[in-house]
Amino acid sequence: xxxxxxxxxxxxxxxxxQLTYFVAAAEAKKIANAAVEIGVSQSAVTTAxxxxxxxxxxxxxxxxxxxxxxxxxxxxxYQHALNILGAVEEARRWPFQASLNLSGxxxxxxxHVVIGYFLLPYLGKFRSAHPNIEVTLSExxxxxxxxxxxTGRADIGIVLTSNLSRPNELESRILARSQRRLWVSGSSxxxxxxxxSFAQVSELPYVFLMVDEGERVMRNFGRPLGFEPNxxxxxxxxxxxxxxxxxxxxxxxxxxxxxxxxxxxxRKIERLSLAEPIPPLExxxxxxxxxxxxxxxxxFAAYLLQSVPRSEGLS
Numbered sequence: 360x361x362x363x364x365x366x367x368x369x370x371x372x373x374x375x376x377q378l379t380y381f382v383a384a385a386e387a388k389k390i391a392n393a394a395v396e397i398g399v400s401q402s403a404v405t406t407a408x409x410x411x412x413x414x415x416x417x418x419x420x421x422x423x424x425x426x427x428x429x430x431x432x433x434x435x436x437y438q439h440a441l442n443i444l445g446a447v448e449e450a451r452r453w454p455f456q457a458s459l460n461l462s463g464x465x466x467x468x469x470x471h472v473v474i475g476y477f478l479l480p481y482l483g484k485f486r487s488a489h490p491n492i493e494v495t496l497s498e499x500x501x502x503x504x505x506x507x508x509x510t511g512r513a514d515i516g517i518v519l520t521s522n523l524s525r526p527n528e529l530e531s532r533i534l535a536r537s538q539r540r541l542w543v544s545g546s547s548x549x550x551x552x553x554x555x556s557f558a559q560v561s562e563l564p565y566v567f568l569m570v571d572e573g574e575r576v577m578r579n580f581g582r583p584l585g586f587e588p589n590x591x592x593x594x595x596x597x598x599x600x601x602x603x604x605x606x607x608x609x610x611x612x613x614x615x616x617x618x619x620x621x622x623x624x625x626r627k628i629e630r631l632s633l634a635e636p637i638p639p640l641e642x643x644x645x646x647x648x649x650x651x652x653x654x655x656x657x658x659f660a661a662y663l664l665q666s667v668p669r670s671e672g673l674s
Contacts, residue, residue, distance in 0.1 A: 372414045375447060378440045380407040381419060385437050389426040431625050442480070448668055462491035465655040468504040468513040469496065471570045475597075476617050477535070477642055478517050485662050492655050501572060505529065508647050514656040517663070519571055520643035530650075532660070533643040534667045537616040539580075544607040545627025556634040557586040564591040564609040568600050568617075577612055580637040598623050614640035 383393035384404060394401040412419050419433035429437055469478050474496070486494055499507060505525050507513040520531045541560060543549050549559075565588035567574040574593070578586070591609050594600050597617060603609055605626025612633070620628055644660050646652055652660065 373411050374407075375444070377407045377411040377414075378444055380404045381411055382437065382440050382444060384408060384420065384427055385429050385433070388428065392426075429620055431621055434620050445480075445668065460491065461489055461654060461658050463653065463655040464493045464495070465653070465659055466512070466514045467494060467496045467517065467659075468499050468507050468515075469517045470501050470504060470519060471498060472617060473517050473519065473571075473642055474498050481663060481666055484666070485659060488662075489655075489658065492658075504645070508645060511647065511650075514646070514653055515660060516645040517642065518645050519640060520645060521638060521641035522572055522576065523645065528648050529645045530648050531643050531645045532664065533641050534663055535616070535642045536639040537614040537642070538639050539577075539612050539614050539637055540618075540630040540632060542604050542611050542613055542618070543629055543631060544605055545629055546607060547610075547629065549610075549631060550629055552631065554632045554634040557581055557584045560610065560612070560633075561585070561587045561589065563589065565589050566592045566594065566600050566603055566609040566611040568597065568611060568613055569593050569595045570597075573613070581612075584635045584637075601628060602626065604628055616640060616642070 380393065380397065380399075380403070383397050384390055387393040387396060390404050390408075391401050394404045397404065408420065415436065417432050418430050419436055420427040421430055421433075467482075482494065482496065486492070497507070497513070501518055501522050502524065504513070504516045504518050505523065505528075508516050509525065509528050517534075520533055523529060523531065541549075541555050549555055567577070567588070567590060577588075580586075581588075592600075592603055594603075600611060600613075601619065601622040602624060604611060605622035605624070605628050615630070618628075618630060622628065644663065646656065646660075
């Protein structure tokens, strides 16, 4: 990073308060609910978001009788707002210790969903804080991750701990939980429902996302509840799945971790709760049972345990 030159820096024209209120409204989908969650008046939330929209010169929320939803540009800005607020929270909690000078080699393994939708922002910040640690990251299937950890070819894994098949040989710590919900198009008649049963889902064209054992896990959860999906597409492409659902050609049940409200072509995707509860997806650390973690692995584990916010799903 370049040293401070002494020249006047351009101060951002929006505030952390505005970002906080905007994110709360986007997640609560109602201004009133966001105000209760934050502990301020409804008018304070409304005013802050209007000021933010005026500063940016674009609408971030669509207002309607049932609440608010993100506009397409609002969704893009929402991702930036999350990153900014996450960085502020990390700066508040990060323990600036002598361990920042740690050096060595860290061998990580992780699965497809973990790398694509969870790990990389944290890994990037960890590497910036520990420039003397050489990191090797390998994307493997869940069984391959388990084998690499047990045989000592990897120091630590970040995996879907809810899928582990050899828990007696591995230690694990949960970092985040993510609820599984039904994804439908923005024009689906199911949006009038408060929740949808597995029996209803079985009558609809269904898409399976074929990464991280998506079909096996959902069939195991759904079979005792009468879930017999009418499969019309199996795909390993997240964007193909989103576009298919956005077009109204099918539905799927996937964890919130990978949810985005828009397809690449700007088609709206909504989530609905399931009437029958099913376990959430769990992302966590895993390492060989009774194995001694290296200093670099201990530092990385501590970093994740300190840095993953409660908003990721842990209570």
